[in-house]
Amino acid sequence: MPETTRILLVEDHPLIRAGCRRLLAQRRNFDLQEADRGLAALELNKRHRPDILLLDLDLPDGNGLDLMPQLVADNAPVRIIILSMYGDSGRVSRALAKGAKGYVTKNDDPAAILTAIDKVLEGEVYLGQTVAQALALTQLQPETPGLAELGEREKAILDGLGDGKSLAEIAADLGVTYKTVANAAGLLKSKLRIRTSAALVKFAVERKSA
Incomplete structure (x- = not known):
């Protein structure tokens, strides 16, 4: 794990950003940048080259999933962790298919964000409890014919x-x-x-x- 971990938080809700800011401040080695729009995220991703990118899916100027290919193209080593209100299996599967290394919902314990960052930096894929349960239930259901x-x-x-x-x-x-x-x-x-x-x-x- 690097001495300083550069983190970019992409979230348009001020209250959620403030909560994440307080949570991440517990780690002195975290260097945090914030964006509330997709375009700002693209610019900060190129300029600061974060190690971890916490990405909301619903942004005022677009869908976070649509940003992922460009974010990775501009900063190949970046590890993207989705931070979303939604934890349905469809969104999770699409995020993982696009290269996300973690997925945490806003209904999970806030500490899950720190756990996700630690696991992803170690090269693992991390799914929050809400997401893991949704995927497990989906795998138990028979696939629709065709x-x-x-x-x-x-x-x-x-x-x-x-x-x-x-x-x-x-x-x-x-x-x-x-x-x-x-x-x-x-x-x-x-x-x-x-x-x-x-x-x-x-x-x-x-x-x-x-």
């Missing part, structure tokens, strides 16, 4: 439906026509053995919140 067969575009459409987006909004996000998305939604129903569009939307929402 889910493993979906392509990347189909998964993106399913994610969009789970976020409450219309087919037109999903088409705009993906840069394709409405007809392309509508046809893909029809194939999704067939692959997942779901009869109606309403049932498909219900499945997508439940999958995102699982």
